[in-house]
Amino acid sequence: MGINKQQYQNILNELDGKATLVAVSKTKPAEDILELYNLGQKDFGENYVQELTQKYEQLPKDIRWHFIGHLQSNKVKYIAPFVHLIHGVDSFNLLKEINKQAAKNNRVIDCLLQIHIATEETKFGLDSNELETIIHSGISDLKNIQICGLMGMASFSDNMNLVRSEFKNLKALFDMSAPAFNIQQSTFNILSMGMSADYKIALEEGSNMIRIGSLLFGSRTYNK
Numbered sequence: 222m223g224i225n226k227q228q229y230q231n232i233l234n235e236l237d238g239k240a241t242l243v244a245v246s247k248t249k250p251a252e253d254i255l256e257l258y259n260l261g262q263k264d265f266g267e268n269y270v271q272e273l274t275q276k277y278e279q280l281p282k283d284i285r286w287h288f289i290g291h292l293q294s295n296k297v298k299y300i301a302p303f304v305h306l307i308h309g310v311d312s313f314n315l316l317k318e319i320n321k322q323a324a325k326n327n328r329v330i331d332c333l334l335q336i337h338i339a340t341e342e343t344k345f346g347l348d349s350n351e352l353e354t355i356i357h358s359g360i361s362d363l364k365n366i367q368i369c370g371l372m373g374m375a376s377f378s379d380n381m382n383l384v385r386s387e388f389k390n391l392k393a394l395f396d397m398s399a400p401a402f403n404i405q406q407s408t409f410n411i412l413s414m415g416m417s418a419d420y421k422i423a424l425e426e427g428s429n430m431i432r433i434g435s436l437l438f439g440s441r442t443y444n445k
């Protein structure tokens with residue numbers, strides 16, 4: 222219970238304004254979020270739609286809510302009115318649904334495409350061919366979404382050389398995407414990579430958005 226203020230300060234000092242910290246508050250109570258909010262934190266990340274909408278109702282309206290989980294098309298409508306950034310988009314159909322719900326809410330929703338960088342089979346995401354296919358499948362017709370960059374999760378591994386090489390691959394793909402796929406560079410500028418166990422490596426490899434849960438809020442009692 223309660224947040225680790227010292228750890229929060231340490232991370233902010235390390236970031237030194239060069240990357241955005243998304244505080245991942247899944248499974249944690251609203252009081253913990255408010256405690257961090259009162260220290261100035263505005264970006265929070267959640268993985269589950271129902272949990273996110275409940276917290277949105279309860280908490281200050283200037284919080285920027287990041288959806289970082291695997292989003293199902295039929296649930297987009299619940300978060301479309303307020304979500305700040307959707308990190309885990311991995312299909313064109315999902316993009317179309319986000320576009321449709323964003324239009325209903327008269328807004329443009331910012332999205333990151335999730336790239337599969339881990340050697341594990343379990344993680345979601347696109348490979349570079351699928352990325353190209355999505356980008357060439359007519360996203361410029363989707364006026365109510367903006368593709369702002371890429372997101373990825375490294376292998377859950379103690380092998381930091383492996384983790385580093387996965388982040389390197391993602392950074393390389395991020396750097397070549399805008400010119401290769403004719404995306405406007407100025408709006409394609411977010412590279413979301415790095416979690417509690419590997420954020421230092423992610424920052425060294427060029428991340429500009431890290432997603433930190435357990436270091437700030439303590440370990441979660443169940444793994445979601």
Ligand SMILES: *Cc1c(COP(=O)(O)O)cnc(C)c1O
Binds near residue numbers: 434
């Ligand atoms: C849970 C989660 C995080 C935060 O994980 P920690 O190891 O607790 O920092 C970051 N990104 C995603 C996609 C997550 O699901």
